[in-house]
Amino acid sequence: MEIVLLTALGVGGATVIGALLGFIFKNPSHKFNDIILSFAAGVMLCAAVVGLIIPSLEYGGKWSILVTVAGVFCGAICLNLIDKLVPHLHKMTGVDQEMHPDKTAQLNKVLLFVIAIGIHNLPEGIAAGVSFGSDNVAHALTVAGGIALQNIPEGMVIIAPMVAAGMSRKRTFVIAMMTGVVEVIGTFIGYFAVSISGVILPFALAFAGGTMLYVISDEMIPETHSHGCERAATYSLLGGFALMLAFDFLLG
Numbered sequence: 001m002e003i004v005l006l007t008a009l010g011v012g013g014a015t016v017i018g019a020l021l022g023f024i025f026k027n028p029s030h031k032f033n034d035i036i037l038s039f040a041a042g043v044m045l046c047a048a049v050v051g052l053i054i055p056s057l058e059y060g061g062k063w064s065i066l067v068t069v070a071g072v073f074c075g076a077i078c079l080n081l082i083d084k085l086v087p088h089l090h091k092m093t094g095v096d097q098e099m100h101p102d103k104t105a106q107l108n109k110v111l112l113f114v115i116a117i118g119i120h121n122l123p124e125g126i127a128a129g130v131s132f133g134s135d136n137v138a139h140a141l142t143v144a145g146g147i148a149l150q151n152i153p154e155g156m157v158i159i160a161p162m163v164a165a166g167m168s169r170k171r172t173f174v175i176a177m178m179t180g181v182v183e184v185i186g187t188f189i190g191y192f193a194v195s196i197s198g199v200i201l202p203f204a205l206a207f208a209g210g211t212m213l214y215v216i217s218d219e220m221i222p223e224t225h226s227h228g229c230e231r232a233a234t235y236s237l238l239g240g241f242a243l244m245l246a247f248d249f250l251l252g
Contacts, residue, residue, distance in 0.1 A: 004132050007144045008187035011128050014148035015121070015180030018155020019173055025156065030227035033153065038233035040150035041220040042240025044212050047146030050248050051131050051139040052209035060202035068206040075210025079123060083218070114158055118179045121151075124215070125186020126193075127208030133194030133201045142248045144187075146212075149240075150220070151183070 056068040124147050131143040155176055162172040190208065194201045224233040 003137065004129065004187070004191050007128060007132070007141070008125070008184045011125060011144055011148045011151065011187055012180035012182075012184035014151035015155040015183065016177050018152040019159055019176035020155075021152065022156040022159030022176075023169065023173075031229045031232065033156075034224040034227055034229040034233045035236045036153045037150075037220055038224040038236035039240035040146075040153060041216050041224065042237035042242075043146040043149045043244045044220075044240075045146075045216055045237070046241045046244035046248070047143040048127075048209040048212035048216070050245065051143035051146070052127065052205045052212070055131075055136060055139055056202045056205035056209065059205070064202065067202045071203040071206025072210035072213065074203075075123070075207040075212075076214040078207075079211050079214040079218075082123075114162070114175055114179065118182045121179055121183040122186045123208070123211040124150075125183035126190035127186075127212055128183075129187040129190025129192075130194050130201075130204045130208045132191050133204065138248055142244060143208075143212075145247070146244060147183075150215075151180070155180070 053068060053072065056071060057064045060067040128140075128144045128147050131140040158176055158179065159172060162175065163169065167175075190204070194204050221233075221237075224230075224237075
């Protein structure tokens with residue numbers, strides 16, 4: 001339980017670290033953002049496959065392939081429904097450049113942006129918590145590490161729009177921190193869900209993997225390939241995938 005608590009704090013705290021970096025690097029270049037986000041996407045891709053989907057197959061028993069495939073698609077569909085209600089991340093990241101001069105309209109856009117980040121963080125936290133249900137600490141840490149790394153550039157992204165909307169630095173930091181708290185809550189939800197019923201573990205692992213694959217394909221890759229840095233982004237993704245693969249292999 002202690003390691004789950006520490007992991008939850010680490011996953012949520014990564015957003016806070018990103019927010020602090022956002023105050024330091026107020027306007028990082030698109031190329032820098034794309035490379036960092038792509039690296040995080042590669043880490044998450046490895047974490048989803050190695051830490052969630054493969055264990056789902058291993059624990060699924062006779063119908064493992066059906067349970068895993070169903071879980072992956074259910075996870076993706078769940079986030080697809082969420083995306084019907086909130087803006088896409090690759091549309092939101094440019095909010096600071098498209099602000100309306102009117103401060104009220106500007107603030108409304110920013111708050112919608114932050115709410116969307118928070119909603120996206122909940123299933124990511126659940127994925128981190130569910131991964132501990134397999135009793136494979138290496139896989140669980142792989143998943144949590146992938147999510148945490150992705151949260152750093154995400155935390156950086158939300159700072160500039162709020163500051164541009166006229167929010168104080170203190171309030172901006174508190175709001176950014178709350179998006180990380182959502183992830184901590186999600187981690188405990190996922191952990192206790194599979195602890196109460198081990199029967200749902202294979203499906204839950206695949207479901208969590210599906211949510212991560214959806215975020216990577218629908219949000220992260222389109223964003224990193226929309227500013228002319230596709231080649232660098234691709235190699236950065238491969239680097240993140242390879243690093244996390246080596247990390248899992250050495251700890252496994």
